[in-house]
Amino acid sequence: MSRKTLIGILAVLGIIAAVGGGLAYRHHHRYKHLAVHEPGMVYRSAWVEPDVFSELIEKHQIRAVVNLCAPGEMGEARWQAEREAVRNAGARLIEASMPVTIDADDPALEEHMAILSNPDNYPMLVHCQHGVTRTAKFLAMYDIVFRGKTAEESLSAQPLFSRDEHNVNVRAFSKNFEKQHAQIYPYASADSLKALRR
Secondary structure, rough: OOHHHEEEEEEHHHHHHHHEEEHHHHHHHHOOEEEEEEEOOOEEEEEOOOHHEEEEEEHHHHOOEEEEOOOOOHHHHHHHHHHHHEEEEOEEEEEEEOOOOOOOOOOOHHHHHHHOOOOOHOOEEEEOOOOOOOHHHHHHHHHHHOOOOHHHHHHHHOOOOOOHHHOOHHHHHHHHHHHHHHHHOOOOHHHHHHHOOO
């Protein structure tokens, strides 16, 4: 093989690698931390662009998008864009800030349990800013109450998104929630979603 041919092949391979890398980078940021938590029921992501919300709502027939961020966290323009995208795609946006607490009896969690208990909210897409800590806590609540999993089972099944393990807040909250949820939320059970899983 001549030197000129080798250089040509390497140049083509370099172009292919650059294009592939660019597409992978774009896909990663466009669909940041997107994952199926339970097919047909619960999906998760980071905060994505409005057109991605619309696309995901249509693709997965999402009925409710649950935003766990603190009000105004990403700037009012992004909140408004998400509200419009979700509404225009035919879903409901539920804004329910997830507290930093590790206490299962934090009064703010009552709203989250009501969201999870309502069959009309499924399939749902859940997100926070990065789709990592607050989303993992919300999904641990879902798994423990509505799927009969332990905190450990829930967290070990959730993606780590390049981290070594879930942070201490997520682990502590999930363990506390597993121990106390039945006393704090006796009305919440997997039975309320049974019809959706047939």
